[in-house]
Amino acid sequence: DAGVTQSPTHLIKTRGQHVTLRCSPISGHKSVSWYQQVLGQGPQFIFQYYEKEERGRGNFPDRFSARQFPNYSSELNVNALLLGDSALYLCASSQPGTRRVRAHEKLFFGSGTQLSVL
Amino acid sequence: TQLLEQSPQFLSIQEGENLTVYCNSSSVFSSLQWYRQEPGEGPVLLVTVVTGGEVKKLKRLTFQFGDARKDSSLHITAAQPGDTGLYLCAGERRGSEKLVFGKGTKLTVNP
Numbered sequence: 001d002a003g004v005t006q007s008p009t010h011l012i013k014t015r016g017q018h019v020t021l022r023c024s025p026i027s028g029h030k031s032v033s034w035y036q037q038v039l040g041q042g043p044q045f046i047f048q049y050y051e052k053e054e055r056g057r058g059n060f061p062d063r064f065s066a067r068q069f070p071n072y073s074s075e076l077n078v079n080a081l082l083l084g085d086s087a088l089y090l091c092a093s094s095q096p097g098t099r100r101v102r103a104h105e106k107l108f109f110g111s112g113t114q115l116s117v118l
Numbered sequence: 119t120q121l122l123e124q125s126p127q128f129l130s131i132q133e134g135e136n137l138t139v140y141c142n143s144s145s146v147f148s149s150l151q152w153y154r155q156e157p158g159e160g161p162v163l164l165v166t167v168v169t170g171g172e173v174k175k176l177k178r179l180t181f182q183f184g185d186a187r188k189d190s191s192l193h194i195t196a197a198q199p200g201d202t203g204l205y206l207c208a209g210e211r212r213g214s215e216k217l218v219f220g221k222g223t224k225l226t227v228n229p
Contacts (some may be wrong), residue, residue, distance in 0.1 A: 045216035058216060109160025109161050114158075
C-alpha cells in the first residue's frame with residue numbers, strides 16, 4: 001500500500017508569491033493534518049481536517065489556508081510568501097477510531113515538501 | 119517558551135554505548151509520542167504512552183512516561199549506527215486536537 005504522498009518534493013518561490021502544496025493520505029484514512037518544520041525545530045501544527053471539515057487550527061496567520069476534497073486528499077495554500085515561510089511542510093494522515101479526532105491517533109507522515117522562499 | 123523541552127539537543131556516541139534522551143514540560147499531557155526522523159523524510163512514530171508511570175519496550179528502546187505525565191525518557195541500549203536520526207517527542211494536551219512537538223535530539227551513532 002502506498003504511504004502518504006506529497007507533491008512537489010521541493011519548491012522555490014520568491015517573496016509575495018503564492019504556493020499550493022498537495023497531499024494524498026493513506027487509502028482509507030479520512031483525517032489529514034499539516035505541519036510546518038523549520039530547520040532545527042520540531043514540527044508545528046497548522047491544520048487538521050476530518051471528513052472535509054476543519055477540526056483544528058494552529059497559530060498561523062490567515063495567509064495559510066487548506067481544504068480537504070471528497071477523496072480525502074488535501075491542499076495547503078500559502079499567500080504572500082515571506083522569507084520566514086521557508087520550511088519543510090509535512091502532511092500526516094490518520095484513521096480515527098471515533099468521529100472525534102484525537103491528537104494521539106497514530107499519525108503517518110509523508111516525506112514533506114521543502115519550500116524555499118527567496 | 120517551548121512547551122516540551124528535549125535534552126540533550128545533540129548527542130554523538132560510539133556504537134555499543136547506551137544513552138538516554140529526555141522530554142520535559144511543566145504541563146500535563148494526556149498522551150505522549152516519540153518519533154524518529156531521518157534527513158529528507160517525515161517523522162515515523164515509535165511509541166505512544168498514555169498512562170502515568172507507563173514503560174514500553176521496543177527491542178533495544180525503552181520509553182517511560184513520568185508519573186505526573188509531565189515528562190518522558192527514551193533509553194537506547196547498545197546503540198547501532200542505524201539508530202542515527204532526530205528523535206522527537208510530541209504531547210497531546212486534554213481538550214486540544216493538536217500535537218505539540220519538542221525541538222528534538224539529534225543522535226549520531228558512530229561505527
